[in-house]
Amino acid sequence: MEDDVGTLKIRPLSPELLEYAIKKLNEDPKRREADVKAIREWLKKQTHIIADPSDQLIVSFLRGCKWSLEKTKVKLDMFYTMRTMAPELFKNRDLNKDAKLREIIENTYFFPTGHDFEGRKVYMMVIGKDDPEGKIKMEDVIRMNFVMMDYMVMHDDETIVKGIVQVGDLAMMKMAYATQMMPSFMKKINVCFEEGYPFRPQAMHMINMPSFFEKVMKFFQSFQKEKITRRQAVYGSNWEKMYETVPKKIMPNEYGGEAGTIDSLSKKFAKELLEFNDWLIADEKNGVDEKKRIGRAKTKEDLFGMEGSFRQLEFD
Numbered sequence: 001m002e003d004d005v006g007t008l009k010i011r012p013l014s015p016e017l018l019e020y021a022i023k024k025l026n027e028d029p030k031r032r033e034a035d036v037k038a039i040r041e042w043l044k045k046q047t048h049i050i051a052d053p054s055d056q057l058i059v060s061f062l063r064g065c066k067w068s069l070e071k072t073k074v075k076l077d078m079f080y081t082m083r084t085m086a087p088e089l090f091k092n093r094d095l096n097k098d099a100k101l102r103e104i105i106e107n108t109y110f111f112p113t114g115h116d117f118e119g120r121k122v123y124m125m126v127i128g129k130d131d132p133e134g135k136i137k138m139e140d141v142i143r144m145n146f147v148m149m150d151y152m153v154m155h156d157d158e159t160i161v162k163g164i165v166q167v168g169d170l171a172m173m174k175m176a177y178a179t180q181m182m183p184s185f186m187k188k189i190n191v192c193f194e195e196g197y198p199f200r201p202q203a204m205h206m207i208n209m210p211s212f213f214e215k216v217m218k219f220f221q222s223f224q225k226e227k228i229t230r231r232q233a234v235y236g237s238n239w240e241k242m243y244e245t246v247p248k249k250i251m252p253n254e255y256g257g258e259a260g261t262i263d264s265l266s267k268k269f270a271k272e273l274l275e276f277n278d279w280l281i282a283d284e285k286n287g288v289d290e291k292k293r294i295g296r297a298k299t300k301e302d303l304f305g306m307e308g309s310f311r312q313l314e315f316d
Helices: 015-025 032-045 055-064 069-085 099-106 138-155 157-162 175-179 183-196 211-221 226-230 240-244 262-274 277-283 300-304
Strands: 110-115 121-126 164-169 201-207 232-234
Touching: 015 157, 032 055, 032 069, 055 069, 055 138, 055 157, 069 183, 069 300, 099 138, 099 262, 110 138, 110 262, 121 157, 138 157, 138 183, 138 262, 138 277, 175 211, 183 300, 211 232, 226 232
Parallel strands: 121 164, 164 201, 201 232
Antiparallel strands: 110 121
């Protein structure tokens, strides 16, 4: 089955991915153009949204929302709303000018390794890599996370169609990172990820989690949807059980796998991210003007506010 994309400027899916998208995501290649057109017509009426998304971005959101036009509209609105409401995470992301992001990207700790037993792409995170003194701020790490997520929205059809699987090694997690994870910041991250992106998290495996980070993890999970929490597994220093779903051979060489070294995998993905920089620069102009929103304007308190008073987590 070949994927006929018509006049849309999108990548055609492989026969296997197309079959999956049709069966699991309600994708109908014959309706694609009409649905993208419907989203564009809707966007024209949303005078508060400052953006002109590509066909590829719109299709990624449609797929992530299982081709529900109404869910896609809500997610797209939030995607652009975040850019104005959380500028500390989504503005000033020129990788050639921002020294902090450049430092992180050149020591990238996040990269694809291979596929799990269900054929889903696996991304790995090595937290604290090349930061022995814990000098990198978590806000910059999260900014970089959203850069990578934007990259995947625009370039990773496998992850958009089949969902994202992550493996995180927290062996080098510093206490300094944990103490920066204020409850209000954790909620903001979660809202941006869950409500503003078209990803469908399928599994997250966390290995070598230090005891001090358990409190952060549990608090972060309190903001998550229950089904996402159920798909997260935490392992200590023995993660053999993970290999029941993640083939050992797709892990980096340092973990006994065959995917290549962490350094080689990091550098390869860093190169791809740097080539994405023009998109990030163009994205600077995107956002919302709440004065023009039809109906009640959104506020930061509406989106990220918290009931009660939480100033910080206490660590023993």
